[in-house]
Amino acid sequence: MSVLNLRDVLPFPGGANSSDVLLNGQHLNLTTLEYWNYTLFSNGTLSNNSWCFMTELPFTPGSVLENGTFINATSCYTPMKAIGTRSAIGVGYAVAFGICLVLVLINLARHGKLYLPVEKRFYPIGRRWQWYWGCFVCATAIIGLFFGIDVDRYYIQDIPIVINVFFWFLMQMGTTALVWEAVRHWGSWMERQFIDPNPFVLHDTDRRWMFEFWVPLFFYFWLWMNFFMVIPRNWEPIIRQRSPQQTIEQAEPTATDGRFKAAAFILLICWFTIIVSIWHSIRHYEPRNRGWFNRTIGFLGYMPVRFALEIPLLLALVAYQILCSFRFRLSPLNAEDTNYVAMYLGGYTPSLLILIIQIIDGFVRPNEDRELIHQRRMRGEEINRQLGIAKKPAWWRRVNGQLPPDNMADQVLRNVREVGGGRPTARQVEALAEQRAAQVQEGQTGPGRSGATIEMNELRRANSAASSMRARGAPPPPYTPYTGKSAQRKEERIVQAAAGMLFPNSATPPAGEDRGRSSEGETAETQQRLDASERSRSTGSTVSGLSTTSPPQQVRSMLDI
Structure with a gap:
């Protein structure tokens, strides 16, 4: 549907007679056009608010029937234009996000695998959430960027621009959640290493635990507030970019309204929550420094390198969303005349770089269960060293005849060979029986001897x-x-x-008074x-x-x- 300002409406050009219209060499019936309420607009379209057809060559309709049906007409909502700058850059970014998706899945399998029993205090899903959000970011970016191709190719803007910006906002939310889960799990990992030597060194009901319980709820509350401010709304005015006048009057006021501004500043609250969470983890799980200057230096020194890179990138992403809520010229919601450098540099590059940093760090860091096993082994070796216990090498037992234990089948086979089995055992039993029979014949048997019958002795x-x-x-x-x-x-x-x-x-003796009366x-x-x-x-x-x-x-x- 093409709804334009009245200043964009053009009169029908004259034809052979008063009921004829000549459009680019094609004759159309003016009476039929007026009956079906068709209007000619300055952008080269013919529309009646229900149907829209192209009038420019080579898409000019051949004729129109009395029932309003056009012959050889082309709809305005057809991707007929060539791929532009927006689409070309978007395809390159989509390919990069696709590669990141594969690498994120590899890291998910690498760090999500368990090598130790599950602890109630540290669930396996806690270490996987950052990779789940990484998959979400890659998927939303790929979908939005591929729909950006139709934004360039559509002659009249329609649903592709809405889908493009819809998934762009979801990508912003996912990137924020990705950084948050990385920071939150880093604090959980620090706590796990802190209490592994002594599980009772920290309490589960102190202020530290209460803070760690409530701060994720606080973060996700504001993240969902950003979602409800952006997503559930009327997106129809954003589509109204079919002429410069319509863009100024309808699309731009909607793209810079109060809800978009509030959503951008809500993301800033989420960013500050991430900073507070890092400060909390460093304060409780790292050595403390005295003085504000030393604490600041320690805060920057104890912070992992990936967070020192990701947090400024996330701040740049939030700043760009705030800027878009005030400047429509720089926003990805502008389909026709946006600044592509600002759009991709501020809208997609921070998310892509954050993913790349996460992936590199995931390949560098070992699995946490394996790292914990290594730390326990190192602590055990240190304790043995302090006690003067020297662990013998693997060849020591072989040299001294202390072979390692075999498997169960070898142990059973060795025991059978020692006591005999199969026919040899039967021969031993027969030999023992013949020996006892010979002793009986020679009179060597008797009570208490080896050849005596095995009976249960009386209880006495x-x-x-x-x-x-x-x-x-x-x-x-x-x-x-x-x-x-x-x-x-x-x-x-x-x-x-x-x-x-x-x-x-x-037979048992009688009980009670009859015991002595047998x-x-x-x-x-x-x-x-x-x-x-x-x-x-x-x-x-x-x-x-x-x-x-x-x-x-x-x-x-x-x-x-």
């Missing part, structure tokens, strides 16, 4: 009379319960309880078992006598064995 006290009888080779006497109330009785109850859990199917049948059964056990021992049999007179023992778990 070491100082009892039964132990002395067992030492002489006699069978143990039948169990006689003790009815007294003394420490010996207490020990017997404990032994009985343990025996009941280990041998649930074995029946004669139980006494005879117990005596029968003892006789059978004695016979098995005298004959050298390897089978227990208890298994013939009592039910087999049921093993429920490894505790029963």
Whole structure:
């Protein structure tokens, strides 16, 4: 749509008759043009506020039908012009930002990789935010610069100029956030190195911690205020640059209104917040100096070199945005007659240089987890040096026969070779069985010897009379319960309880008042078992006598064995 001042309107040139118009050798019906409210403008367009067509050669319409349809007409919003200075320089900057995007992604993978467990106090995303904002800056710059090509090629300005400046403002915001995240994370990294030797040297509830908690919220509040001042607004007046008169009356007042001025000064607040954050980190995590002069020298000395370069560049970017809000002649919002040197030198060069500085510093600095591991190793070596502990070289163990531990497969294989495995183990078992059988035949077996059957010994006290009888080779006497109330009785109850859990199917003496009233049948059964056990021992049999007179023992778990 082409809306111009009335002074830009031209009368229709005469034709063959009163209802004919002659435009660059083409005859058009004047009655139809007037019926559809078409107007001829001084910029060579024919428009009715809904449709706009070119009238200059070779784009002059061939004819117009009674329904208002033009034959062989060209729309005003067609990229028909050649690439100009704005587009040529913009393509070069877009290529540079594209290369930076690839390098930023490499640094993101390099510094975002973890080599230590994640700590609650230092999240991995904290070190990655500066690279995320770097990707954002590159993407917005590339989109805006490529849309700047259509700003030059469009005969009548339309949506490309809006998209171009829209992403330019987003790039300014992203660059500011990039520098902020770099400064904030540098302070976090200084804190991490400061507390790594002693995690309790700093508190989490003091003024320092409260400042570090609230200052990011303060910064992003003003950054989002800059966004809301610039982005959500009516961009239609910026498009009104289809003639010099229209640019002066509509585009320039909108591009220099109060909202653009306020947004530029809000970025200045963000810049001061970055300076305060650097001062806070140097004050708490670097050695303090006395006197204002020494503190100023220390502030500049402790500040990293990249910040000494990036902060002035960011200030230049903010200053250029403030200047654009007062001088439309220098602003990128001016589509036809802007100063391209000021536009690219002040609008895009600071962001590009800040990205380049960040990328170079990212390739120079090591991964923070690896650096922390190196610092811990150095501290350990220093402590060993102070204690007089000398670490032996790697060849020392090999020379002294102290080989390094093998993997699990080698260790298992070595153990199997020591104890035997497979068929050799079976041969050893068979040899052991034949040896024991030979000893039994020769009468060398007996209670307590190596060829005896492996049985579970009876639960007994070491100082009892039964132990002395067992030492002489006699069978143990039948169990006689003790009815007294003394420490010996207490020990017997404990032994009985343990025996009941280990041998649930074995016969236990009656509890309570019936403990001393065992029946004669139980006494005879117990005596029968003892006789059978004695016979098995005298004959050298390897089978227990208890298994013939009592039910087999049921093993429920490894505790029963």
